[in-house]
Structures are given as structure tokens and as C-alpha cells.
Amino acid sequence: MKRRPEASLTLRVRTATEECLLQVVPGTSVRDVLDTTKIRVRAACGGNGSCGACVVTWISGDVNAQTTAEYQRLQPAERAAGARLACQLRLQADSEIRIDDPAPPSAWTSIPANSLSAAPAGRPELQQHIYGLAVDLGTTHIRLSLWDRKQGRRIATRRGPNPQAIFGADILNRLASVIDRPERAEEVAHLARDAILHALRDILMRDVGEVRPMLAEIGEVFIVGNAAMLALLTSQGARELLDPENWAGRVNYQPKDPAAFQSKWLLPHATISLPDPVSGFIGSDLLADLVATRLIEGPPGSLLLDIGTNTEIALWDGTHLHITAVPGGPAFEGSGLRNGMAAEPGAIFRVRPNRDAWSLETIGGSPERGFCGSGLVDAVACLLASGQLKPSGRFASPTGDEGFCFDPGNPRTALHAQDIDTFQRAKAATAAAMAALLRQAGMGWNSVQRLCVCGAFGHTLDIAHAQAIGLLPPLPVEFIELAADASLAGCEMGLLHQDGLATFANMRNHIVAINLSQIWDYDDLYIDHLRLRPIQNQ
Amino acid sequence: MLERIIKAYNEAVFETDKEAAFEVINEAMAQGLTAEDVVFKVVIPAVEEMMADITRNPDANLAQHFMTAQIAAEVTERMLEKFKHPPEIIGRVVIGTAAGDLHSLGKRIVMGCLKALMVEVVDLGVNVPAEKFVDEAVAHDAQVIAVSAMMVHTATGENGCRKVREILCQRGLEEKIKIVVGGAPYRFDEALYKSVGADGWAADGITASRMIIGLIRVVKDGGGP
Ligand code: B12
């Protein structure tokens, strides 16, 4: 049933309690691969073989020869029994290993190296507190990276859930949770702050090898996020965000008492930098996307789409950045669908026809548990192409209570008529917002030269499929870039820049914010775009 | 001939193909069907057919709801101008989205269905304060106030339906004016409408019009439910 991407090897990993299959890009160390999953080896150094904690047992498959570090850290008897250091171990063919003593479970994993951007130049002039933390504070996930700012070296990254989700999965519920109970504001702020610090300690423990002294060496924490996340982090302005008046207006979440705010971070020498968001519904995470993709340095007709719980869209026309936000995203992150899920192990991320059946690929090669965004786009596009789904979004023949099962033996592979409707609404909201923005700038699809797709779909979105169902416009494929982690990349550039806050503030000067509820025919555009068909040129 | 027209029209609406639906209507007029016949024999039965279809099979999607309502409303509006005698109006409704809420589409679908079923609708727009709902309902002699809310906080908050109820109560209008609500939050919690003080709710525009017509009758017959 499962295919795997070209040029990758398969690593089978067993522990006392579980087993999984991982795709490995040749040349990557086994530790680096495992760090991106929930099964992590123990570690207390940056993976240079000096701590000797990352022991695994090699079972089968062609791998590199033992390194000097392994000769130094492992006893001959251990080595003879197959012991290897995961950070030294590299696959040359499909292989299998066992981990007898994995690291305790943690919410934090590393971001795969292939989705990180090249490191910006360092700042040799820095004399002290040279380390810095870049944080993309998302509604659902937090992504961050620790830097040696002097050398311009990324030490490690982490990605984990935003624990504030217990107070509401979406922005509005979370805001409401503190509006009803002001005494809860500090608790909600603390949750995010604590999660960031926890991830930082995880990096220091596993990738640096010392914690306390390092905390004192951190000179800056640069945080981007949507306006609601910034409001919750600084415990202010939640009620104002619910007022439509403030959606397009400038909002300010600089802490009222900066000294008190900084002291809560327990990082004695760190400045906490919070670039201002654009407006109540456009966060500083979008500014980070713009910084990372250098959108305004490109040709007029450059478009950026950041798909998330709140999808943000920017269009550069050569003079202005037209920006809007549309809440179309949750369906692409799996929410609201019976078998929807985030891009986690077991999520179907790719669907292809395979003679008279379907081939489904899942993350981690584990049994199918549901569809993530890119799998959903594939599934809908494949059903449309095969005529099983009509452009109206109706199934050609009724699917019954079980829905349409891609693998008849597994109900988790089913899509129901209601799921298609939810999906259509999400893609229509997104596509119609792009159309409205283009029109507002006096442009058509044929004047678009570049489209950066950031956010929820990661790197696995099939662009042709997204075009066939009308989620992405029918541009030549070479115009379209998948830049999943652009907001972290932009945040890193802000951190490494001499005056990152000013870079972000300058970006705001080009911006014209557009509230779609003031576009009189946005809802007509929305309805037009519900149809599953390529986006029509306007 | 009528049967063929009805079938072609229903098919076009079902497939959310607006152009095709209008073509059918234009052709029908060219073949001598009166405006009254188009509305009463084609459009209204199609809306009712859609209602029945939704009850049988809850899978109709948003585009279908919208097209049914939109096509029906547009055709009806165009035909009304051609009516020999003004049709009998069932009643009057003021509709808007709750304070703080700018989502207009749900309201539009409900309006479309109501118009096609000969209910007069006064559109108050979006982000409508509670006082305005009541003032306008009184000014237009409406039997029903319809409040659409797509977000949880505008559906349950103190400035939405709850406040409309409060004002109706203060002014002693509760027998004369009924409140109905709708929008995504009510679909997730089917008892929510009661806790915000509404008299009724509906999951979609088509069933909404049936429920609203029921309430108009209750008010006109001069009693509470
Ligand atoms: C399109 C859209 C928008 C558009 C609205 C354009 C417009 N002119 O309407 C824009 C982009 C402006 C927008 C803005 C925002 N939105 Co919005 N939006 C949506 C979206 C994608 C579709 C909503 C819609 O139009 N549905 C179509 C309606 C017709 O569908 P329906 O519910 O099935 O309607 C039927 C019934 O409810 C019923 N009905 C409806 N009204 C009534 C009234 C009565 C009286 C009766 C009886 C029945 C009835 O009949 C209808 C027809 O069959 C939804 C997500 C989704 N997939 O649904 C989010 C959503 C509603 N939005 C949401 C949010 C958060 C926002 C913003 C706050 C985002 C932001 N940060 O800026 C702003 C708020 C603006 C404001 N103050 O109102 C959230 C609300 C979450 C929550 N917890 O409540 C949603 C659910 C998305 C999400 N999952 O996060 N949005």
C-alpha cells in the first residue's frame, strides 16, 4: 500500500513498547532523524559524540563504520554486541535498530532540517550574552530555535504544542477564556512562557550539555505571533480584539511594565523583543513570513499565503503590500473533519490512484489514522479526477453511513459528504480571499509571478492537485514555492539582525490592511469558489 | 411541458448551476409560462423539494443551500415585477447579524428562502445592536426578529440575542414579536437557542423559513406558542 519518496532510506526502530518506520535522507545521522519524532534517544551534547548518551543497538542493514568517538565512548564488548552512538550512525541502506533506553517522553521534537532556511550572517561584534532564541508562537504549535548570534549558528530547533489550547483550540475561545475571568490572564500567559522556557531547557540539556550557566548567556528572545497570542502573552487587550473596530486598526501589545514582564522570564540578560503586529487580525508572524521570503524584493504580483488556524494573505504590487486574513484554515489542519488530523504519525499525507485501488502514504509509515491537509487535498483531487466526486462537491453515487473509504478495510480512511463540504468552505474562503485581494490591487491572476505557500501544508502539498480543485491558482509550477516554516525563518532573521524590531516595523509601512467583511461581494466570491474546479482567471 | 421545466430547474439547482437555472426560466417564459406560474409552480416547489431532500438526506452542501436560496430569491424578485396582482404576503421579518459579528452569508441564505416563500424581509445588515433589532421590528410591524451569529461569542454574548430578549421583555413586546436565531454555534449545540432566549432556531436557511413561517402564524393568530 505504501510508497516512499525517492532517494530516502527506511529505518525500522524498535523500543520495548513500540515500533516505527522512518524515512531517512542519506547522510543524516540517526539521532537527527529520531529527534524529529516522539522516540528520542538520550543526549547531552550537540551530537558530536562527546556525551556518549545516545546509545542504540544496530540490528541489520548497511551502515557507516564505527567512528573514533564510538571507539572512545563504548566498551569493546558493547560494540561487539552492536552498540552504536545514534549521533554517529548513518545509514547506507534500509536498516533496523533497537533502543533499549530511550529518552523520557517529551512534547518537544526537532524541526526536520530540510524545512529550515539557511542561517543568516552572524554578528561578530557581540561580546557577551551571544545566544538568542527565535520563537514563532502559534495558536496550535510553538516553533523555536536557539542561536549563537555571534557566529550565526543555529544550535537546535524545537516544535511542540501550545499548552494554552486547554483554554480553547481557536483564538476566539482562548480570548474569551480570559475575558470572562481576568484573574486567569496570568495563568494563560504563564502557560506559553513556561512552554517556551521548557523547550529552551530541553535544547540546553540535549544539545548543549549545560543549562543554568547558559540561561544567563541568552541576550535576546525574539517572539512573533498573531495578535491574540501576543495579547495573551502580555496579559492585555483581549476584549478589544473581539471588537470589529480593532480588526484593521493598529494594536499595541508592548508590555505596560517592561521590567516586570522581562523578569518573569528568568533569563537575567535577555531582552524580550515583541515586534508589533500589523493589526488586530494580522499578526507579526505574517511580517516574519514577509521578511523571510523577501516578498517585496521580488516582482510586482508576488503573493504569499500562510495557511493556519487563521490564514493570512499578502500581495505585493510593486508599491504596496495588500494584506488580509481569512479564517479558512482549521480544516486543513484536520479540525472539523471526521477523519481529519494534524500532520502527525499515521496521518495520510499523500493519496494516489493505483490501478483499481488507492495507494496511501502516511507519516512515519504507521497505520492510517486519518488525513492531514495535503492528504485531504490529494484525496479530493483524486476523487474529482476519477468522477467519483462532482464539481459541486456531491458524490456521484451516495456513499452511505460509512462514507467513501479509500481502504475498504479501514474506516479511518473514509471521507464523508460533510467533510467535503467543510473542505470546500475552507478552500473557498482562502481562494476567494486571494481573488478579492488581487482585485483590490487592480490585478488579475495573469499578473502574478510568484506565490509562496507557508504554513499548514508543509512540504507535502501536491501543487497540481491543489490547482485542480481550485485551492491554488493555475500558475506555472515554477512560480509556486512551498515555504512551510517561513515565519520561524523570518523570526530568526529578526533575531540575528542588528535591529530586528526596526526591520519588522519598516515592513509595516508598506501595508494596506483589508478587512474582507468590508468587501461588499466577498461572500459572492466565496460561493463562486466553493466549486471544485480550477480557479478561473478574473 | 411544465413537468420538463420543473425537472430541468431542479436539476440545475441541485447541481448549483445558476446559469443553467436561469436558462430554464427564460426558456419557460419564452414558451408562455406566466410569472405567477414560474414562482408558484416551479420555484416554490423547488425550494420545498430541497427542504424534503434535506430532511431525507442531510448531506446537501453549502453551495446547494446557497444556490437554492439565491436562485429562488432572484427568480422570484424578477418575476414579482411581472405579477398581475401583488401576491399575498405571509408576514414580515427583520434580519441581521448580531452585534460584533460581520458574517453576512448565513443571513443572506435565510433571506433568499424567505423571499421566495413570500415573506417580506427587512435586511438590517451586519453588526446590528440589539436596540436596533427591536426598533426596526416595531417600525416595520414585523412578527419575527431573526438574528444570525457565526461566532460563539456573538451567539452567546450579552449584546446579541440575550439583549434582544431583554428589550422585548422590558417593552412588553414578547407576544407580538418572536426571536429566531441561527449560525454555526447553534448547530454545534442544539439547546443553545433556548439559553440565549430565542423562540426558535434552524440549522439551514431552508428549514429556517419553514420555522419562521410557523412563528409568524403563531403571532398573527394572536397567541404564544
Ligand atoms: C467566510 C468566513 C468569514 C468571512 C465572512 C465574509 C462574509 N461577508 O460573511 C470573513 C473573512 C470576513 C470572516 C471574518 C472573521 N471570522 Co469567519 N468565517 C468564515 C467561514 C470560512 C465561513 C462562514 C460562512 O459564511 N459560512 C456559511 C454559512 C452560510 O454557513 P452555515 O453556518 O451553514 O449557515 C446556515 C445556518 O447556520 C443557518 N443560519 C445562518 N444564519 C441564520 C440566522 C437565522 C435566524 C436562522 C434561523 C438560521 C441561520 O442557515 C444558513 C444557511 O443554510 C467560517 C468557517 C467555516 N468553515 O464555516 C469562519 C468562522 C465563522 N470565522 C471565524 C472567525 C474567528 C472569524 C474572525 C474573528 C477571524 C479574524 N481573526 O479576523 C473574523 C471575524 C469578523 C467578524 N467580526 O465577524 C470562526 C469563528 C470561531 C468561533 N469560535 O466562533 C470560524 C468558525 C472559523 C474558525 N473555525 O475559526 N470570516
Ligand code: FES
Ligand atoms: S554522543 Fe551522541 S548525542 Fe552526545
